[in-house]
Amino acid sequence: MTPEQVEALIRGGCNVAEMGVQSNGNHYDIAVVSDDFVGLNAVKRQQLLYALVREPIAAGTMHAVNFKTYTLEEWQQAQRMGLA
Template sequence: MQSEDIKALIEASIPDSQVQVGVQGDHINLVVISSAFTGLSTVKKQQLVYAALAGLFADGRVHAVDYMKTFTPEEWQQQQQQ
C-alpha cells in the first residue's frame, strides 16, 4: 500500500483533512489534521481515522497503525509553535 493511496483515502473520508503518512511494510504512521475533529475526544478522532481505513485492515493490506496523532487545525498550529 502506497502512502499516497492511504492519504487520499483518509482525505476523502474525513472532511477538510490534511494527512501525513509514513509506510513501513504493512505498518503505517499517521498525522491527521481536520476541522472535523473539533470538539471530539482523542478516541473519537482516532475512530474516524480507523473507520476510513477499515477496508485496508479487512483485506490485510494494512496490518497496524504504529503511530497516529490527530489534531484540529488550531491544535496543529499550537503543536508547531512548541
C-alpha cells in the same frame, strides 16, 4: 498500500487540512490535521479514521496503524511550541 493510497482514502472521508503518511511495509504512521476533530475526544477521532481504513485492515493490506490527530488550532499551537 502506498502512502498516497492511504492518504486518498482518508481525504475521501475527512476534511483534511494537512496530512502525513509514513509506511514501513504494512505498518503506517499517519498524522491528520482536520477541524472535523473539533469537539471530539481522542477515541472518537481514532474511530472516525479507523472507519476510513477498515477495509484495507480487514484485507490485510494494512496491519498496524498509528494515528496522530490534531485540529487546525492544536496543530498551529504544536508548531509554535516546536512539537510538530
